[in-house]
Amino acid sequence: MKSNSAKARTGEWKARWADFKYTLYLLRRNPLVLAGSFMALFFIILSLLANYIIDPNLAIPTGYPESGGGYPFHRSYMWSKGHFINWGPDVRLHEGPEFFYLGTDGWGRDLLKMIILAIPVDMENAIIITLIASIFGTLLGTLAGYAGGVVDEAILRVTDIFFAFPALVLALVFAAMFGRSIPTLRLAIILVWWPPYVRLMRGQILSEKEKSYVEALKALGAAYPKTFIRIQERFDVVFDKIVPLRAGRLRFLLIFQRVINGILDQLALLGMHLRILFRHILLNSIYPVLVQATLDFGGVILTFSALMFLGFSPSPSLPELGNLASDGYSHVFDAPWLMVFSGLTMLIIALAFNLVGDGLRDVLDPKLRR
Amino acid sequence: MEDLLVVEDLKTWFPIKSGIIQRTAGYVKAVDGISFDISRGETFGLVGESGSGKTTAARSILRLIEPTSGEVYFNGTSVTKASRRNLIKLRHKMQIIFQDPYASLDPRQTVNSMLREAMSIHGIASGRFEAHKIALELLTQVGLSEEHLYRFPHEFSGGQRQRIAVARALALNPEFLVLDEPTSFLDVSVQASVLNLLKKLQKKFNLTYLFISHNLAVVHHMSDRVAVMYLGKLVEVAERDAVYNSPRHPYTFHLMAAIPVPDPEFKKEEILLKGDVPSPVNIPLGCRFHPRCPYATDKCRKKEPPLTEEDGHWVACYYDIDFQSGEVMS
């Protein structure tokens, strides 16, 4: 039924697509966000392909290359074959067969390869932790914001407890007690990472709830999906057939009907709240959570690697940025490249996602959007 | 004409919480006992300054805010006692248009999904095709066209948004519409077109309006009967011309004297009401208006005057005052 009016846009999706394109337009205009998103994209692709580019079992430390004992440092060649920088005062030159761009780590493994292998590990952790923490926090925040009253107070107090909890201590205690494995570290970080989302979402819901379009929906009686109406009508019809008999014995049926009506009443009320909540309020208040999740992405990588650095990694040779850094901790002054480059990679990854998050905040903020 | 809506002694008080365990220390008496009735097809104007409680009254009637006490009957069935389920059936017939066109439409929803949602809730349209047909027809009713169907609210002007709100309300073919300051955000020319639309729809669908506004000229243009509200209570209810041309309550008189008239020749002597509207938290004893009333006597300060009726003209004042000469006949 194509109407002939010139610019008529047919589908509902066309309108939404135009809105999305407009957001992309705003994103493109901000140079920092552009740079950030390219870097983030690069790292995502890298982490997907890493295990294919570099053979993962390189990470398994083989015996030390013949270097006559002592710490087998290969002279690290920086950036180009001909030119090198002497990183340490008296690093023994080892005519290694290949040429290491970023030098080697404790086990003689090429640092560059190890970093590339480490990126997917970190990214995977970050995604899992941010997702679980944000979803859990958002749901709890929505409940607190919308329900209000005692529920709100209780949830807030529980969040306060976890807010008052130092992030690292919980993680340390967990890791120390559970033994060092990646899932326990993830659990520890998740446990400490969800409270900010509760407060963020609660604030959003409280402000959205007051808007008059919510009241308009209530006025529309936006509660009862039509299937409910039909069930309830059929129930009344059946009931009227039985109840008129009204011999004394059937008196209890009246009470039964009142109970059913009571339940249906509560269901209708719940239906209204759920419909308003999920079809309208959530859609309008989800954006700041998105922004916060992107910003948290970098933060989670840093916290996770900090735990690794403090010595909670399952195995010292695990190719993880924090682990590589902690391996370099003991030789910071004579082999700084270990510490420098693994830390630098973390910084760039976190910076990429923070740039995107910062840009998103300006773009998605309804006030600045127009 | 039978009464469509009857309101009896409606009260809505908001508790003020204070102290460590948040016990109720007092009440904001936004609506403090109002009674009136509206017959079918009539436009009932409700005027009053900000803080008089007219918006809370409208929301209490529709039970968007739960009233503290009092009764509301719609078409004979009680609204205040209705269970949640029957209330939804009633909601089908009573709709509301809000003041702020920018906030009363969900920014993330296109016009099409708004109309469809309204219809689907009450199971009006059977299939997609019929729903689309009804949606188009609704838009033409309110003076918009098919191309506006798939657009977001932020792509419309204030006047167009109010029209969309009207279309959404009409989707449920209601009998009674509460218009809560529908045009106070709009410019004069746009306001004129929206008011004309409302009048046309009233004739066509025999709708009944409760028209609320602080703009006395607009209420004068639209309504058949007018009620004046001050600090949560009705002080005067009568036919429009009676209230505007021969007011009997001192507050209504000063209110009418303060309306700016778009005609320089019209000589208007200065009748100024001193002071500001007191807050509904500590309402003055006796008649609420006595602190600002130039004719207040001791009797006014002690007992609150009831709303007395005299051939269709309800007034809440002990005295019968001739405002020109200013002398008071009790």
Next chain:
Amino acid sequence: MKLYQYVIRRLILMIFVLFGVSLIVFYLARGFPTGIDPVAPYIHARMTAEQIAEVRRIHGFDQPLYIQYFYWVRDALKGDFGTTGVWANSRLAIDVFLSSFPYTVQLSVAAIILTVAIGIPLGIISAIKNNRLPDHISRIIALTGYSTPSYWFGFMLQLVFFYYFLIWGLPHLPSSGASGMEGAVPLVTGMPILDGLFAGNLEYTLDAIAHLILPAFSLAFISLGFLARIVRASMLEVLRQDYITLARSKGLKERVVIYRHAMKNALIPAVTLTGIFFAMLLGGAMITEYVFNWPGVGRLSLLAVFQGDSNFILVYTLALALIVVIANLAVDIVYVFLDPRIKY
């Protein structure tokens, strides 16, 4: 509700929070089914079996968990938090904590002063010169700071300002410890700088300050960026308000408009953030203290956890929870003075 009523209400809630934290940590520290035996940190190799059993009895590890908790709460209320493990030669947990807490306080105060002193002006300048060069520079500094791993930055500072300055013969900053001349000055407050001033030993104080620079800046760099972003956002918001237009229409100089009218409103969100940052810092920036082996509470708690010393962990987490809750309360009270509209 008057202010004191609000404070009482918050204090009652605080007790609840502390109780919650202690419950969780107690269960984690002692009851959790992990490999380490709770008594392990309190015995040393040379102890005989009955001595170990004796230590177990004193600490009450043989009792069921809830009774242990009951005793612990009863002792805690009396101020006796039990002894630390062998690693801190079994001194009273509370003494160990209090002896090293001043160091963390000194580091946190220095870090928060740096954060505020650099962060707020950075935020205001980038708001005033919005979308021009200073804004972009401050945005990059802020985001870099926010995405820097704290230990990595600590090392970078050490590497450059200590190691390479040493090699290149430049005056270098000390990279570890709180003061070079231990014990030269009687401990009064426990904070090297203040003790040096009390004792009038200027050289000691200067040395303490030198030790403080690198760790404090390493902490500050991470949080000042975030603070600058928040101040920029709220200043931009305030500068769009109507009362700024009125102030300008009064003919006030732009400087006066910003410092008298805009500043007070814009700094309210910064107060919250500074409060939370300070609380976190007081918890002992564990990693920075570890990297600069600063004798603060953070480093101690690290060791305690490695040893699985439940007594000290309990003292530490409770103290930190107390600090965070008091910081939040202090921030809310400061709100009342900053913004008259807020009435509790």
Next chain:
Amino acid sequence: MKGGKIIIDVRNLKVNFRTYRGEVKALNGVDLKLYEREVLSLVGESGCGKSVTALTILGLLADNAYVLDGEILFKGEDILKKSNEDRRILRMSELATVFQDPMTYLNPVLTIDTQLKEVFMLNKKLLKQAVIVQKSQGKKMIFTDLLSREKKFRGESPNVKVSRAEIKKMAKNLCIGILRSVKMPDPERILRQYPFELSGGMRQRVMIAMALARRPSVFIADEITTAVDVTIQAQILHLLRELRDKIDASILIITHDLSVAAEIADRIAVMYGGNTVEVATTKEIFKNPIHPYTMMLMKAIPNVKKPVGRLASIPGTVPEMINPPSGCRFHPRCPSAKDECAMKVPKLREVAENHEVACYQKWSQS
């Protein structure tokens, strides 16, 4: 009126706003004359550029706005050419403004005392002279006799030492004086209060007091009656009428409500789509409105005294400012539009005594 000296002469003012969607051509050649000691009302619907005109005169335009063309002569000099500092001094001493919404235009965290006293403190010279006069003549200075500008102080010996405390005290009782002159009950208590503790009407009076404190020669009131109730509106209009002859300043009232303009203005200028379409004395413009837009506007207003069945609504919608209609911007909605109207923008031309109109059709008829 006609004979009086022109204090502000706006000539062919064009202002554009740079936005992401393109250039919003807000003002399209505004011509406006404000005579001395006159009350001119600028009337128009939202988006017609009345507030932009005022903000351009004040020099408070948003940073994405720029003046394309035209000049604004204030007492003969073009202020658009002046530096920001000069325009700030102009705002300090000559141009005073009161804005629309009393809720948001006062700083919520500063007391009324701070916000009012800073206006007096701007003019230390005046305060010093007031202290000298008070000391020498011993009579207590009250604000009202400061009001009129020409009353120069008979210069007493200027080297009388005036301490800072005396200036502060003088500023304080001037504040009290000015609050009393805008009919505020109990000024001492109000000075100590914060804006949110006052009602809408009182806040508007504080803003008026702030404007009067500068003894301006031009008093701009931007929609000051829109956000208040009708009884407060009557009080404020009454106050403006009273102040009108006390302060020898010309008043520019910006409003969208013709009935408010009818009550208080001597002359009315109607604006539409970024230029002035009709300017005349209040009586003249109500007796026989000439421009088609003004006529329609008059019929669209509900008048309590002359009830009418159906209000005349203007077909079409407010013009979109990014690519506005060419020539006279009202021509798409104008019933008597010819193709000539779409060509060139009509300029104001004298059609009757004290009555100027910008419409080709109406020139040919008169």
